[in-house]
Amino acid sequence: MVAIQLDCRHPQRHLVGVRLTVSPQRSCLRLQLPNWTPGSYLIRDYVRHLEGLEATQAGTPLTLRRLTPSSWQLVCDPDAGPVTLTYRLMATELSVRTCHMDQQHAFLALAAVVLELEGERWSPHRLEMLLPDGWEAFVPLPNDPRGGWIARDFDQLVDSPVEAGPHRSLSFEVAGVPHRWVTWGACPGGEAWLLERFPSLLTDVQQVCLRCCQLMGVERPASGSYLFVLHLLDEGYGGLEHDDSTVLVYGRQRLEQPHGYRRLLQLVAHEYLHQWNVRRLRPAQLAPIDYQQPTVVPSLWFAEGITSYVDQLLPLAAGVSDADGLLHDLGEDLSRYRLTPGRHVQSLRTSSQEAWVKLYKADAYAADSQVSYYLKGAVVALCLDLQLRRDGSCLPAVLQALWQNHGRWGRGYGEADLLQAFTAHSPALATLLPAWLEGLDDPDLDGYLFDVGLRLETEMASTPWAGITPTCQDGSLVAQRVWRDGPAEQAGLMVGDELLALDGQRVRQPAQWSAALRAGVAQSLLISRRSQLHTLTLQPLQPTVERYRLVRSETASVEQRQAQERWLTMAAPLPC
Template identity: 65%
Template sequence: MVDLLLNLQAPHRHLVEVTLRLVPRTPVLRLRLPAWTPGSYLIRDYVRQLEGLEAHQGQRRLALRRLEPSCWELVCDPTAGALQVRYRVMASELTVRTCHLDSEHGFLALAAVVLELEGERWSPHRLRLQLPEGWRPFLTLPQQADGSWLAPDFDALVDSPLEVGPHREHRFEVRGVPHRWVTWGGTPEQGDWLLQRFPTLLDDVAAVAESCCRLMGSGPPPCRDYLVVLHLIDDGYGGLEHDHGTVLVYGRRALETPDGLRKLLQLFGHEYLHQWNVRRLRPAELTPIDYQRPPIVPTLWFAEGITSYLDQFLPLLAGRSTPAELLGDQGEDLSRYRLTPGRSVQSLRESSQEAWVKLYRADAYAADSQISYYLKGAVLALVLDLHLRRHGSCLVAVLRNLWQGLGQWGRGYRETDLLAAFAAAAPDLAALLPAWLDGLEDPNLDGYLADAGLQLSAVAAPHPWIGLVARSEAGQLMASRVYRDGPAEAAGVMVGDELLALEGRRLREPEQLGSWLAAGQEQELLICRRGQLRFLQVQAQPPRTERWKLEEQPQATPEARERRQRWLGLLPC
């Protein structure tokens, strides 16, 4: 048994005081802090926030020898009683995968807090908390009679997100399984604002959760209970899945838009569906987790792409959105995909394998050389769904078969398992799917959409194309993106340049740049780079497609319209 005490009683310092206590089994013990947290594929080096590490056995302080940046070794006496390890963790970064502690709340991703003790990974871990007066803890571990929480092993401990604060908890059930919803919005009143703004929110969330259960055909959800923690901030979007809960971040400004609630329900649905696809039906490379090194997971296109495709259907299946809204959301994704040049540079399998070094470290030039496995995976999911329908099946049927054969038993899958499952439903996918994963050419998307009486229509930009995205900052117009092989790049513009004037006219807003461009003519662009003025000659090209719209084909046959209706309901043909 490992005893863990977290002291959060001085939140204004943003420091978590950590004490680990155990009876050592061996004379040499190694301690490691995880470098990443499952579900977020980036080495985060949490050790950056660790300070003041020391170990004691009785009255004797033990020497710690650092073997690696996040690994220490100490020599102790297994017969001399309990060993105590104490340290502090700085909690000042507010994301779903890091730690944040201030006078209003605390959130801890425990992979960033708890040292893994050699030989104790599969031992029970007991957690105790010391909190400011009036604060409550919210976590997914079972609470014991003495007020502590017990995790069966280290993995279960770090899989439990921990939110603390003077928050209110709201409860509902999904197929008999208890669910809790906790919102932190800066103050308890801000947390209540969400339910005041959307009085039916909990019913909407429960309906989306119910639609996940129906989609998977699995009866109740696989969790014993479920905790939803929402961080409601001015602007933000994201989530992280856990076996028995999720942490979401969402923007208040987004909720004020017509699509805001639907997008929040999609975000919740995405993380909720991960209970099946990712947490239990999981890549074999993540079984077990290696918390120190990044495993290459070539099937992230399935784990995240399939889920990203299906999450847009969940509000519709729950009766909380319309078919027109779904087409709009699908169209946004397809438009973003077609307008991302990196899809012709990085394959979908490469995107999955390179997640650790590319997707989460994207810079201003990233879109020219890479594509998100979330986005391209969702587009492939659409293609697979429509292709399977030509064979009398559908994507959900394949997902259910994988769940029943592997997921519900906790068996990890390899890519060969996925390929076999798709080929069993449509034999030609045995050759097509690997080609789509490895190739840079798009499948015949227009042909597949036509099967369901749908089409993508191009919407031209109102101004000539310069291959440049600019944003206004404090009265200055700055180049925030320069397209590869575009007119701005050819002229010598770089990201970070200040755009001062075009043909002698002062530039201050992006709209001015667009409206003053003349296609096919050389124009003089004055920029400032690192404090020096430069004149560049730029020649804009005719307007390009600004976006794509997914629409119903006016000439669609009755059979295509019927296929569209069944697709909207995720039903097989």
């Protein structure tokens, strides 16, 4: 057994003390810190936060020889007793995949904390926490009767996020399975504020969780116990899934918006569903996980896109949301998709393969050259669901079949398994699905929406299109985005250029910029780039589509309305 002790008793220093103890099985021991955490496909070089690594055996210092930036080797005596490793980690990065500690709390993503010891990956690991007085640690691991927690192996350990602080946990059950909810707020009273504003939160979350079980065709959650951790910040949105827990980030300002609570429940649904899709119904490339190197996963569109589509349906199917809200949110996603020119440059399969180098490293030009496998994956999931319904089936039936054939047995799936599962319910998908994954043309979205009595309605912009998004930055008006092949790019404008004047008129605000544009007219644009002034010629075009709205068709038939109702609640289609 590997023993890990984490010392968080001085949170004001933002340094986590780490002590690892192991009885070596060989004279040459290699140790390495993971470079990424599953679910977040980006090499993060966690080792940059590590300092003061030392090794001792029987009170004698051991020499550590560095092999790579994140791995070391030491020589020891297997008969001389345990080897102890000590080091510190700076915990100042607040996200669901990194570490953060201050006087209010500590959050530790253990992939960024615990060294993997050669030969011990599949050995039990015992975790112990040293905390300030009045603090409690919340860890999704079995308790050790002697104190602390026990992980069956290194994988389970680093899949267990740690939240600690003077928090309290709220408990509820889902089909008899215990669940805990822990809230940390950036401001005092975050949990009280949340429950005062939304007193039905735990009941609503419970219903969403139950509906996830029903979606997968099971009576109980896949986990034997589950932990929700919510970081309620002023701003923020996101989450990271684990086998037996999830960490959510949500903004108070977002919650105060009309659709904020519904979208929190969608985030809950998304991460909770991942305990099946991704965690246990897992791409074959992630079994086992290589913590050091990027692993190309061509099916991330299924892992994230399917989940992103279903997470909007689940609160409605659970009875804690309404159809109008769902159509609003789905319409926003479809609008964002259609206004992403990169979908005609990068295929959905390529987007999945390039996650490590593009999605998590997007810049101001990314929308012109790539499309998110979350976003297009959700659009394809919608088309898959509606195509399946044309053939008398539905997406839940395919998910349940994949769970029974692969997920419940821990069998990793490949692309051929997914294609086979879909075509078994709709033969037409043998041709359609590969085209949607590998091609650059849009699926027949309008045709599928027509099946359920819906259509996309266009809204035109009120001002000419210049192919630029200006924003105020440090008191200046700056080009935040420049569309590929748009008027601004053709004029020679670049992201970061300061916009000074248009046709001799000073512009300081986006509204002034929009009001000064003239469609079809060559205009003189004065800019500053790297402190040098340049005059460009800009010729804006006529207004273009600003957004799309998903609306119910006024001429929908009774059959279309019935199909819409069953689709929205994820019910199977009526037999023909």
